[in-house]
Each structure stands twice: as structure tokens, then as C-alpha cells.
Amino acid sequence: MIASHRQLLILLSLYIAQGLPFGFFTQAMPAIMRTEGIELKYIGLMSLLALPWALKFLWAPFLDKYQFLSFPLRKGWILLANGLAVVSLLIFSQGDQAWWLSSGIVFTMLILLGLNIFAASQDISTDALAIETISADRRGLLNGIQVSGYRIGMIIGGGAILAWLPVMGWQYAMWLMALLLVLASAPVVLMTAHINVANNPVDDSAAGESIFVSWKGLFQRNGIWLWIGLLVLYKIGDSFGTAMLKPLMIDSGYQLQDVAIIMGTWGVVAGLIGAILGALLVKPLGRFKALVFFALLQAVSLFLYGIYAHGLMPRDGFIVLCVIEHITGAMATIGIFTVMMDYCREHHAGLDYSFQSCLIIASGLVAGSISGFSVEAFGYFLHFTIAAGLTLLGLVWVVVQRKFIVSVTAN
Numbered sequence: 001m002i003a004s005h006r007q008l009l010i011l012l013s014l015y016i017a018q019g020l021p022f023g024f025f026t027q028a029m030p031a032i033m034r035t036e037g038i039e040l041k042y043i044g045l046m047s048l049l050a051l052p053w054a055l056k057f058l059w060a061p062f063l064d065k066y067q068f069l070s071f072p073l074r075k076g077w078i079l080l081a082n083g084l085a086v087v088s089l090l091i092f093s094q095g096d097q098a099w100w101l102s103s104g105i106v107f108t109m110l111i112l113l114g115l116n117i118f119a120a121s122q123d124i125s126t127d128a129l130a131i132e133t134i135s136a137d138r139r140g141l142l143n144g145i146q147v148s149g150y151r152i153g154m155i156i157g158g159g160a161i162l163a164w165l166p167v168m169g170w171q172y173a174m175w176l177m178a179l180l181l182v183l184a185s186a187p188v189v190l191m192t193a194h195i196n197v198a199n200n201p202v203d204d205s206a207a208g209e210s211i212f213v214s215w216k217g218l219f220q221r222n223g224i225w226l227w228i229g230l231l232v233l234y235k236i237g238d239s240f241g242t243a244m245l246k247p248l249m250i251d252s253g254y255q256l257q258d259v260a261i262i263m264g265t266w267g268v269v270a271g272l273i274g275a276i277l278g279a280l281l282v283k284p285l286g287r288f289k290a291l292v293f294f295a296l297l298q299a300v301s302l303f304l305y306g307i308y309a310h311g312l313m314p315r316d317g318f319i320v321l322c323v324i325e326h327i328t329g330a331m332a333t334i335g336i337f338t339v340m341m342d343y344c345r346e347h348h349a350g351l352d353y354s355f356q357s358c359l360i361i362a363s364g365l366v367a368g369s370i371s372g373f374s375v376e377a378f379g380y381f382l383h384f385t386i387a388a389g390l391t392l393l394g395l396v397w398v399v400v401q402r403k404f405i406v407s408v409t410a411n
Contacts, residue, residue: 007133007134008141008145009187010187010188011126011129011130011134011142011145011146011149012145012148012149013149013184013185013186013187013188014078014122014126014149014184014185014187014188015126015145015146015147015148015149015150015152015153016149016150016152016153016156016184017082017122017153017181017184017185018119018122018123018126018149018150018153019149019150019151019152019153019154019155019156019157020153020154020156020157020177020180020181020184021085021088021089021115021119021157021177021181022115022116022119022153022154022157023153023154023155023156023157023158023159023268024157024158024161024162024173024177025112025115026050026154026158027154027157027158027159027162027246027263027268028157028158028161028162028165028259028260029046030043030046030246030247031162031246031247031249031250031256031259031263032097032101032162032165032256033046033101034246034247034250034251035250035256036098036101036102038101039372040244040247040372040375040376041372041373041376042372043247043372044243044244044368044369044370044371044372044373045369045372046109046112047243047364047365047368047369047371048365048369049109049112049113049116050116050361050365051113051116051365052113052116052117052120053116053119053120053123053357053358053361053365054358054359054361054362054365055120055358055362056120056121056123056124056354056357056358057351057354057355057358059121059124060124060128060350060351060354060355061211061214061215061350061351062211063077063121063124063125063128063350064128064350064351065211068080073125074125074126074128074129075188077121077122077124077125078122078125078126078185078188079185079188080121081118081119081121081122081125082118082122082181082182082185082188083185084114084118085115085118085119085122085181086178086181086182088111088114088115088118089115089174089175089177089178089181090174090175090178091111092108092111092170092174093170093171093174093175093178094171095170095171096169096170096171097169097170100170123357124350124354127350127353127354127357128350128353128354130142130146131341131344131350131353132350139338139341139342140279140280140282140283140334140338141279142341143275143278143279143282143334143337143338143341144275144276144278144279144334146337147271147272147275147278147330147333147334147337148272148275148276151268151269151271151272151275151330152268152272153184154268154271155265155268155269156180157177157180158260158263158268159260159261159263159265159268160260160265161173161176161177162256162259162260163257163260163261163265165256165260166256166257214348214351215351217345217348218345218348218351218352218355221345223404223408226401226404227343227356227408228359229397229401230394230397230398230401230405231336231340231356231359231360231363232359232360232362232363233363233390233393233394233397234291234295234332234336234360234394234397234398235332235333235336235360235363235364235394236363236364236367236390236391236394237298237299237302237367237387237388237389237390237391237392237393237394238298238302238329238332238364238387238391239363239364239365239367239368240367240368240370240371240374240386240387240390241302241305241371241383241384241386241387241388242302242325242329242387243367243368243371243372244371244372244374244375244380244383245263245305245322246259246263247372247375248305248309248380249262249263249318251380252309252315252318253315254318262318262319262322263322266319266322266323267322267323267325267326268326270322270323270324270326270327270330271326271327271329271330272330273327273330274326274327274328274329274330274331274334275330275331275333275334277327277330277331278290278294278330278331278332278333278334278335279334281293281331282334282335282338287335287338287339287342287405287406288398288402288405288406290335290338291335291336291339291395291398291405292395292398292399294328294331294332294334294335295332295335295391295392295394295395295398296392296395297328297331297332298325298328298329298331298332298391299388299389299391299392299395300328300388301321301324301325301328301329302325302384302387302388302391303384303385303388304321304324304325305321305325305380305384305387306380306381306382306383306384306385306387306388307381308321309379309380309381309383309384310380310381336360339405339408340353340356340357341353342408343356343408344356367390371383374386
């Protein structure tokens with residue numbers, strides 16, 4: 001369970017690979033769609049295309065048990081998923097931006113759905129590999145690498161490529177992302193048997209356990225419903241609020257290049273800082289205090305967006321708010337990811353972690369899908385005020401369930 005530098009570099013490259021296309025289609029696409037005149041409610045509903053991230057636990061046990069062809073278990077599924085993602089990007093290159101967002105919108109949605117399926121499948125194997133090969137006392141470092149790598153990919157996909165999109169054009173942007181994804185996937189070739197836990201199961205009885213028994217055992221755990229409540233509530237306010245950040249910028253007079261620089265670069269870099277801070281603070285604060293402190297900071301940062309939208313801050317102040325919110329959001333993510341790893345059963349980390357992350361993603365998808373309706377009904381100020389309130393609701397849940405949370409996260 002000792003993490004070598006090579007293992008950590010492989011994991012870093014895999015999380016970067018996840019962030020590349022996902023960053024473009026989640027950070028850049030909402031702004032691009034808004035410039036094309038697409039209504040806010042449809043932009044918000046695009047969040048539903050990420051549904052595979054909320055359902056990946058359904059096929060996670062399959063990826064845990066079976067190999068792809070003759071490849072080692074984790075390595076095979078990772079290479080297949082990333083390869084299919086590259087093919088999807090190459091398909092996107094066959095046509096211009098205007099067509100994909102007008103006549104070809106149905107095909108756009110189908111390809112985006114496929115990209116999310118491939119990325120979610122890669123994530124299952126990557127997370128399982130990380131949990132199985134990194135010791136418990138280094139989970140702060142592991143989560144820092146996870147969030148940092150993902151955000152580095154988003155800086156490139158959601159920031160740099162968007163900034164250069166008007167210059168290079170849609171087709172070259174897709175080609176560039178495909179090439180970068182190939183390069184980010186290359187270190188996986190270095191994976192050898194000694195870091196492929198599937199080739200040397202730690203528990204033969206667990207390895208031979210049926211998928212149904214694995215799921216049944218998960219739901220029979222003490223306090224599982226209290227834990228589900230925590231996962232659903234903790235990040236829902238963040239998802240609800242931030243889904244409308246790019247449209248807010250466009251409606252405030254920012255151009256696509258501004259969105260790319262502020263959200264795709266400044267924001268993601270701030271997220272990297274937040275990931276480092278979160279990783280450093282989780283252990284000295286303790287799991288419970290970290291969850292409470294990070295949620296409080298995140299609620300304040302979301303409310304400040306509402307203050308900005310109400311016209312009580314200068315237009316240029318958005319950059320400062322963006323940095324603050326991305327730092328606090330990343331800290332909260334580190335906190336919840338760490339306790340998720342603590343709650344995983346021994347020999348069932350792949351399924352348990354996938355299920356927990358799916359709950360967070362599912363609640364976020366629902367919140368994001370109705371965010372456009374919220375803005376149209378109440379305006380940006382009340383929308384972000386509600387988002388802050390939802391985050392505080394998650395904080396209250398943590399405080400009320402303090403004894404239980406401390407008991408299951410003790411290490």
C-alpha cells in the first residue's frame with residue numbers, strides 16, 4: 001500500500017485526462033450556447049447529460065470483476081474508456097460549431113452522453129486503483145492529487161481552449177483536445193502487475209462475491225441512510241448555484257474570452273489552491289471540523305455571488321468572488337471526498353466509493369437541471385441566496401449527526 005511516485009503520477013495523469021473534455025463541455029459550452037441565444041432553461045437541462053456519473057455504481061461491480069480482453073483489469077478499462085472518448089472528440093471535429101448547436105443538436109447531446117459514459121467508466125477504475133494502492137494515512141494527498149489533476153485538465157479544456165476557440169475554430173479545438181487526451185492517457189501504459197490489485201486480490205472470498213451480495217452488504221451497513229443524507233445535502237447548494245455562473249457573466253456583459261480567463265483559468269487555478277489547502281487542513285482540523293468549516297466558507301462565497309448580481313459590487317469584483325468561491329468549493333470537495341474514503345468497506349472500495357460519489361453527482365445534476373428555472377423565476381440574487389441556504393442545510397446536517405460522523409471517520 002506504499003504509494004510510489006510513479007503511482008501518483010499515473011493517477012495525476014488520469015485525472016487530468018478526465019478534466020480535459022469535461023472541462024470544455026461543462027465550463028465552455030454553457031457560455032458558447034448562451035452566445036448562440038439558447039435559453040437558460042435549456043442550458044440548465046444540459047446538466048442531465050451527465051447522468052452516467054450518477055449511475056456509474058450500477059456497472060462499477062462489473063468493471064471490478066471482469067477484464068477487457070487480455071488487458072490487466074484496471075488498465076484495460078481505462079484505456080478503452082479514454083480511447084472511446086478520443087473517437088468521440090474526432091467525431092465532433094467533423095462539422096462546425098454552428099451546426100452542432102443548431103441542426104445537429106440531437107447528435108451533440110448523444111455524443112456528450114457517450115463522453116460522460118466513457119469518462120465515468122474511466123473514473124470507476126481510476127478511483128478503485130487509487131483507493132486500493134494508496135494507504136489511508138495519505139488520503140489527504142490522494143484527494144489533493146485527484147482534485148488538482150482534474151482541475152488542471154479543466155484549465156486546459158475549459159480555459160485555454162475556450163480562449164483560443166475564436167482563433168483556431170471548432171474543428172482544430174476538437175483535434176487538440178483529442179491529442180491532449182491521448183498524451184494524458186499515455187502514462188497508463190506504464191501500469192504493471194504490482195500496482196494492479198485485480199491481479200492479486202487481497203481477499204479471495206470478496207473477489208468471488210456476487211454483485212447482488214456486494215450491493216446488499218452496502219445497504220445493510222449501520223447508519224447508511226444518515227450517510228446518504230450527508231452526501232446528498234453537502235454539495236447540493238454548490239451545484240445549484242454555480243450552474244448559472246457562466247450565464248450570469250454573459251448577462252453581465254462579459255465576452256467568451258473573459259469567461260475563459262476568469263472561470264476557466266483564474267477559477268480553476270483557485271480551485272487548485274483550494275485543493276491544496278483542503279488537503280493540508282483536513283488532518284489537523286479533523287474530519288468533523290473540516291466539514292463544518294469548509295461548508296460555512298462555501299455558503300458565504302455563494303451568497304457573495306448574489307450580492308454581486310444585485311449590483312452591490314463593482315463589475316470587476318467578479319474575479320475576486322470567483323477566486324474565493326473556487327477555493328472554498330475545492331476545500332469542501334476535499335473534505336467530503338476524504339470522509340467518503342473513510343466510509344468504504346475493506347475489499348469493497350470500488351463499489352462503495354462509486355456509490356457515494358454517484359449520490360453527490362445525482363443531487364448535483366438535479367440541482368443543476370432546475371437552476372435555469374430558478375434564475376428565470378427569482379432572478380440571480382435570490383437564486384444564489386437559495387444556494388447559500390442549501391449549503392447551510394448541509395452544514396446543519398453535519399452538526400446534528402456529529403457523533404455518527406465522528407464514529408465512522410475515526411482513524
